[in-house]
Amino acid sequence: MSGRLQAELRQSKPFSSLEQETHLNLVRTCEHLEQGIEETLKPSGLSPSQYNVLRILRGAGEQGLACGEVAERMVTRDPDVTRLLDRLEQRGFISRTRENRDRRVITVRVTGEGLNLLRDLEQPMADIHRRQLGHLGEKKLEMLIQLLEEARAD
Amino acid sequence: MSGRLQAELRQSKPFSSLEQETHLNLVRTCEHLEQGIEETLKPSGLSPSQYNVLRILRGAGEQGLACGEVAERMVTRDPDVTRLLDRLEQRGFISRTRENRDRRVITVRVTGEGLNLLRDLEQPMADIHRRQLGHLGEKKLEMLIQLLEEARAD
DNA sequence: TGATATTAATCGAAGCAACGATATTTGACA
DNA sequence: TGTCAAATATCGTTGCTTCGATTAATATCA
Numbered sequence: 539m540s541g542r543l544q545a546e547l548r549q550s551k552p553f554s555s556l557e558q559e560t561h562l563n564l565v566r567t568c569e570h571l572e573q574g575i576e577e578t579l580k581p582s583g584l585s586p587s588q589y590n591v592l593r594i595l596r597g598a599g600e601q602g603l604a605c606g607e608v609a610e611r612m613v614t615r616d617p618d619v620t621r622l623l624d625r626l627e628q629r630g631f632i633s634r635t636r637e638n639r640d641r642r643v644i645t646v647r648v649t650g651e652g653l654n655l656l657r658d659l660e661q662p663m664a665d666i667h668r669r670q671l672g673h674l675g676e677k678k679l680e681m682l683i684q685l686l687e688e689a690r691a692d
Numbered sequence: 693m694s695g696r697l698q699a700e701l702r703q704s705k706p707f708s709s710l711e712q713e714t715h716l717n718l719v720r721t722c723e724h725l726e727q728g729i730e731e732t733l734k735p736s737g738l739s740p741s742q743y744n745v746l747r748i749l750r751g752a753g754e755q756g757l758a759c760g761e762v763a764e765r766m767v768t769r770d771p772d773v774t775r776l777l778d779r780l781e782q783r784g785f786i787s788r789t790r791e792n793r794d795r796r797v798i799t800v801r802v803t804g805e806g807l808n809l810l811r812d813l814e815q816p817m818a819d820i821h822r823r824q825l826g827h828l829g830e831k832k833l834e835m836l837i838q839l840l841e842e843a844r845a846d
Numbered sequence: 847t848g849a850t851a852t853t854a855a856t857c858g859a860a861g862c863a864a865c866g867a868t869a870t871t872t873g874a875c876a
Numbered sequence: 877t878g879t880c881a882a883a884t885a886t887c888g889t890t891g892c893t894t895c896g897a898t899t900a901a902t903a904t905c906a
Contacts, residue, residue: 556833557821561725562767563840568722569768570844571715585862605885613716614723617864620886625862642871642884667711673846678839679710685828685836686717690724692827739892759855771894774856779892796854796901 560689571670578666582655587616588626592656595632595648602647631655725824732820736809741770742780746810749786749802756801785809 553559575586584592594611595603603611609619616622623646626632631652637643648656671679707713729740738746748765749757757765763773770776777800780786785806791797802810825833 555818555821556830556837557825558818560825560828560833560837560840561729561821563837564718564722564725565767567840567844568718571718575715606883613719618862618886621862624886640872640884644885664709664712667709667715670846671711671714671843674714674839674843676710678842679714681835682839682843683710683714683717685832685839686714686721688832689825689828689836690721692824760853772856772892775892778856794854794902798855 574666574670575663578662579659582659583629584655584659587612587614587622589659590614591619591622591626592631592648592652595646596653596656598647600647602645604643604645606643608646626652728820728824729817732816733813736813737783738809738813741766741768741776743813744768745773745776745780746785746802746806749800750807750810752801754801756799758797758799760797762800780806 553562572586575589579586579589590613591608594608598607605619605623608623609616612619623632623634627634631649633647633649634644635647637645674682707716726740733740733743744767745762748762752761759773759777762777763770766773777786777788781788785803787801787803788798789801791799828836
């Protein structure tokens with residue numbers, strides 16, 4: 539068994555299976571990375587989910603997206619996108635307009651202010667990603683990606 | 693670039709760097725695994741953190757652990773362990789006793805009821821781990837563990 | 847000793863998340 | 877057409893998280 543996680547957990551026989559050890563390593567790594575992301579976003583008062591939504595909307599461009607489409611594209615699934623959007627709208631980063639074509643759907647768009655915020659975050663976010671994972675090098679990153687995609691394919 | 697995550701995100705140019713792609717793959721995979729864990733734990737009304745605490749305490753045995761030590765050993769860091777323990781104590785899965793040696797610390801122990809709960813969860817948890825990651829096989833799991841540990845070492 | 851700092855755990859308040867239930871609008875079809 | 881089902885987004889409630897402040901006990905050291 540690998541020693542690093544064992545040391546972190548301070549137990550002598552922490553794992554009952556290789557699958558479990560992998561799981562714990564994944565969760566730990568994720569936690570570690572998310573912590574860095576949160577710190578980078580904290581000055582602008584955005585949560586990772588909110589940042590994710592703004593980027594999704596920037597990707598969608600002028601035509602915007604329906605609420606449900608935003609929910610589908612989020613990295614982590616949010617059971618109540620409405621209130622997430624509420625907070626972004628209150629701060630002026632997105633706008634909502636009800637469609638006349640189908641009055642059930644509400645189209646969401648990122649505002650100019652939202653785009654400015656994203657622009658300001660671009661460099662810091664690139665930096666933190668690099669700092670956190672850059673030391674692995676291209677080859678290992680690709681291996682890791684490959685393994686993770688395979689892990690999700692069940 | 694790998695195709696799977698790109699399809700999930702439904703964007704044509706989602707990544708500005710390999711590090712970012714790795715990060716997103718990690719978060720997605722974690723999310724996916726945690727979802728399975730949550731479903732397995734739901735019948736007993738435990739959150740992953742609560743389950744984690746019970747296992748930590750079982751590992752510590754009769755002598756128990758101080759609150760702070762529990763917090764240190766958790767997989768995901770919780771800024772307020774007190775209330776997490778409150779809920780477990782209310783349900784009878786743990787007990788708390790103030791130490792006379794140093795009256796600042798409170799020792800936490802898992803109760804018999806807590807141990808029973810853990811025993812009942814053992815098989816379902818082993819099953820879900822196997823179902824989620826077993827298809828990778830021993831070799832790839834070890835590779836993944838190795839890469840994840842390396843990723844955290846920055 | 848007495849004053850200050852440190853450590854351990856808890857609590858108050860505010861905001862957030864999760865789960866269902868509820869409008870509102872549209873579609874399907876007898 | 878009228879009725880029922882489906883889709884879309886929102887809201888109500890309850891419980892959980894988080895942040896900082898607070899209490900209490902111990903350690904430090906002039």
